[in-house]
Amino acid sequence: MSILVDKNTRLLVQGITGREGLFHSQQMHEYGTRLVAGVRPGKGGEWVLEGKVPLFDTVKQAVEATGANTSVIFVPARSAGDAMMEAAEAGVPLIVCITEGVPVQDMMQVRRYLDQRGVRLVGPNCPGLLTPGEAKVGIIPGHIALTGDIGVVSRSGTLTYEVLYALQQHGRGVSTCVGIGGDPINGTSFIDTLAMFEDDPHTEQVILIGEIGGSDEERAAEFINDKMTKPVVGFVAGRTAPAGKRMGHAGAIVEGGSGLAADKIKALQAARVRVADHPEAIVDLLK
Amino acid sequence: MKLHEYQSKQLFAQQGIPIPRGRLAMTASEVKAIAEELGGRVVVKSQVLVGGRGKAGGIRLAKTSEEAEDLATQILGIQIKGLPVRKVLVDEAVNIQAEIYLGITNDRQARSPVIMASSEGGVEIEEVARMEPEKIVRVSIDPLLGLREFQARYLAAAIELPRDQWRAFIAIALGLYETFRRTDSTLAEVNPLVLTPDGRLLALDGKIVVDDNALFRHPEIADLRDLDEEAPSEREARKYGLSYVKLEGTIGCMVNGAGLAMATMDVIKLYGGQPANFLDIGGGAGAEKVAAAFELILADPNVRAVLLNIFGGITRCDEVARGILMAMDEVKPNMPMVARLVGTNEEEGRRLLSDAHLITATSLIDAAQKAVAAVQGVPTR
Numbered sequence: 001m002s003i004l005v006d007k008n009t010r011l012l013v014q015g016i017t018g019r020e021g022l023f024h025s026q027q028m029h030e031y032g033t034r035l036v037a038g039v040r041p042g043k044g045g046e047w048v049l050e051g052k053v054p055l056f057d058t059v060k061q062a063v064e065a066t067g068a069n070t071s072v073i074f075v076p077a078r079s080a081g082d083a084m085m086e087a088a089e090a091g092v093p094l095i096v097c098i099t100e101g102v103p104v105q106d107m108m109q110v111r112r113y114l115d116q117r118g119v120r121l122v123g124p125n126c127p128g129l130l131t132p133g134e135a136k137v138g139i140i141p142g143h144i145a146l147t148g149d150i151g152v153v154s155r156s157g158t159l160t161y162e163v164l165y166a167l168q169q170h171g172r173g174v175s176t177c178v179g180i181g182g183d184p185i186n187g188t189s190f191i192d193t194l195a196m197f198e199d200d201p202h203t204e205q206v207i208l209i210g211e212i213g214g215s216d217e218e219r220a221a222e223f224i225n226d227k228m229t230k231p232v233v234g235f236v237a238g239r240t241a242p243a244g245k246r247m248g249h250a251g252a253i254v255e256g257g258s259g260l261a262a263d264k265i266k267a268l269q270a271a272r273v274r275v276a277d278h279p280e281a282i283v284d285l286l287k
Numbered sequence: 288m289k290l291h292e293y294q295s296k297q298l299f300a301q302q303g304i305p306i307p308r309g310r311l312a313m314t315a316s317e318v319k320a321i322a323e324e325l326g327g328r329v330v331v332k333s334q335v336l337v338g339g340r341g342k343a344g345g346i347r348l349a350k351t352s353e354e355a356e357d358l359a360t361q362i363l364g365i366q367i368k369g370l371p372v373r374k375v376l377v378d379e380a381v382n383i384q385a386e387i388y389l390g391i392t393n394d395r396q397a398r399s400p401v402i403m404a405s406s407e408g409g410v411e412i413e414e415v416a417r418m419e420p421e422k423i424v425r426v427s428i429d430p431l432l433g434l435r436e437f438q439a440r441y442l443a444a445a446i447e448l449p450r451d452q453w454r455a456f457i458a459i460a461l462g463l464y465e466t467f468r469r470t471d472s473t474l475a476e477v478n479p480l481v482l483t484p485d486g487r488l489l490a491l492d493g494k495i496v497v498d499d500n501a502l503f504r505h506p507e508i509a510d511l512r513d514l515d516e517e518a519p520s521e522r523e524a525r526k527y528g529l530s531y532v533k534l535e536g537t538i539g540c541m542v543n544g545a546g547l548a549m550a551t552m553d554v555i556k557l558y559g560g561q562p563a564n565f566l567d568i569g570g571g572a573g574a575e576k577v578a579a580a581f582e583l584i585l586a587d588p589n590v591r592a593v594l595l596n597i598f599g600g601i602t603r604c605d606e607v608a609r610g611i612l613m614a615m616d617e618v619k620p621n622m623p624m625v626a627r628l629v630g631t632n633e634e635e636g637r638r639l640l641s642d643a644h645l646i647t648a649t650s651l652i653d654a655a656q657k658a659v660a661a662v663q664g665v666p667t668r
Binding site for chain 1 (some may be wrong): 393395396398399400413429430431468471473498499500501503504530532534542543544545546547548549550552553554555556557562565567569598599629630650651652
């Protein structure tokens with residue numbers, strides 16, 4: 001029914017004892033995600049969430065003891081690069097990094113290091129993954145999405161919730177929602193996610209939510225045109241954004257005339273993607 | 288964060304890149320003294336954080352120290368693209384045989400740094416890319432290995448630099464990469480790198496843009512920030528960890544999340560309004576931060592209504608509501624406010640706001656329409 005995460009996900013949380021880490025670990029656990037371990041150097045042997053989740057000093061120990069196959073990272077930006085590399089080195093095949101503000105040079109090193117080990121990264125600076133009814137890995141509010149056959153992929157966080165909420169209001173459900181994050185250098189791209197949705201027998205159509213900056217949407221349009229058989233509905237945020245100003249996300253900036261919302265919309269439309277005028281109109285464009 | 292030319296060149300020099308002799312001055316008499324020290328023939332260069340200084344008359348050659356003083360008096364009085372010139376760099380004048388471009392930036396698509404060189408230096412590289420793209424040579428750098436000597440040599444050969452200068456050029460390229468790494472830059476650029484008639488290579492002008500997300504590990508670079516060169520509102524926003532961009536419209540926006548903030552602006556425009564700002568209060572924003580955001584919006588005299596669009600994920604709606612109430616208590620705003628809160632702890636958030644006389648909205652469109660109507664003076668309650 002999904003891509004990337006499902007009921008077989010065995011999740012470990014890096015940075016589980018921090019304020020946000022603990023709050024969202026509780027939420028993920030309550031949603032029904034199999035949260036098998038937490039990592040917090042110096043607190044190995046202790047337990048959190050009313051004695052349900054064991055803590056380990058290192059990712060390696062956590063993986064050996066619990067068979068964790070996915071890690072979600074909440075550690076602060078200054079240590080996030082290291083945390084991603086530690087998870088990769090410990091053999092975790094899927095890493096989801098929620099942390100915002102990771103230096104871009106750290107991300108270039110992390111991405112190269114992870115690619116060399118065949119590890120998939122989602123994020124950083126992302127809301128994570130949600131396969132409704134099966135697993136919530138990250139911070140997407142679980143109660144705003146129904147199970148269904150629509151794949152959602154987005155560079156944004158709260159804008160994605162906006163869309164999930166609108167879908168729910170119309171009784172439409174989601175196979176998996178993937179937040180790929182708003183940083184200029186990240187892990188999983190639009191194209192990677194579109195390819196997974198195309199191959200997923202339970203996804204019938206896809207919603208792609210882009211924004212200004214870079215050219216990921218243009219490349220996604222090319223992929224949709226060449227490889228996708230499933231229908232895609234799109235939205236691109238930032239039509240009113242001025243050039244040369246970073247709009248919150250490190251990657252959301254129009255530079256030297258490139259990265260414009262209008263160009264992305266044009267490229268997507270040329271690939272027969274139906275592009276919505278505003279987030280709530282996405283639902284009306286679905287099949 | 289952009290650095291000034293004089294700051295960038297100092298950082299280059301620390302990595303062994305040759306730069307002209309020169310010093311910074313704030314007054315015309317200082318300029319005269321420096322020019323005398325340097326032998327009279329100098330270039331007086333305005334230090335403002337915008338491009339096009341030369342075209343605006345902000346870079347002038349003086350043949351004597353007296354002329355330098357005169358030129359400095361003129362330059363220190365002008366504005367370049369709205370920014371007043373407060374300081375000038377006085378550099379020894381250098382004879383130029385050839386101008387080269389050398390820069391390192393992040394290649395988003397390749398996810399690695401890229402070093403670029405061109406024999407057509409001295410003009411903006413975007414200009415060269417448009418007019419003569421074949422004149423730019425690019426080499427991708429492995430972020431785990433760094434720039435290798437052979438890669439720098441490849442650049443020297445590709446831009447047809449005389450062989451006598453290869454050794455010096457390679458040292459400069461490696462020094463530039465070292466600067467890029469040590470300052471956590473997103474751009475480190477020497478333009479032009481000049482070849483003098485006596486065969487020396489000198490970084491005549493340069494630019495560094497530092498990754499804001501990496502400033503935590505470079506307090507000495509964070510201290511280089513020129514507070515005169517940014518809008519007070521953006522300075523205030525940074526203090527509270529808010530992301531704020533001022534625009535020209537009348538509807539103030541407070542939104543959590545950058546994508547949603549952009550979409551909110553877009554929807555306001557779509558329904559006939561003009562957003563006054565981009566403002567992302569970020570994830571996990573506490574009451575104090577929200578209050579600061581609120582004051583920031585209300586400080587803009589153009590704002591005639593405020594639209595609050597909060598979707599609670601990492602930020603809980605009740606926390607945001609408390610922040611709004613706290614700020615309203617302090618600021619006592621005298622204008623319509625439209626609020627939309629959805630997500631984690633939304634019932635509690637709405638309950639807290641219900642007594643605060645806010646116009647509530649059920650959807651983003653509803654919120655945008657009500658805000659636009661409020662600005663037009665149409666009663667919406």
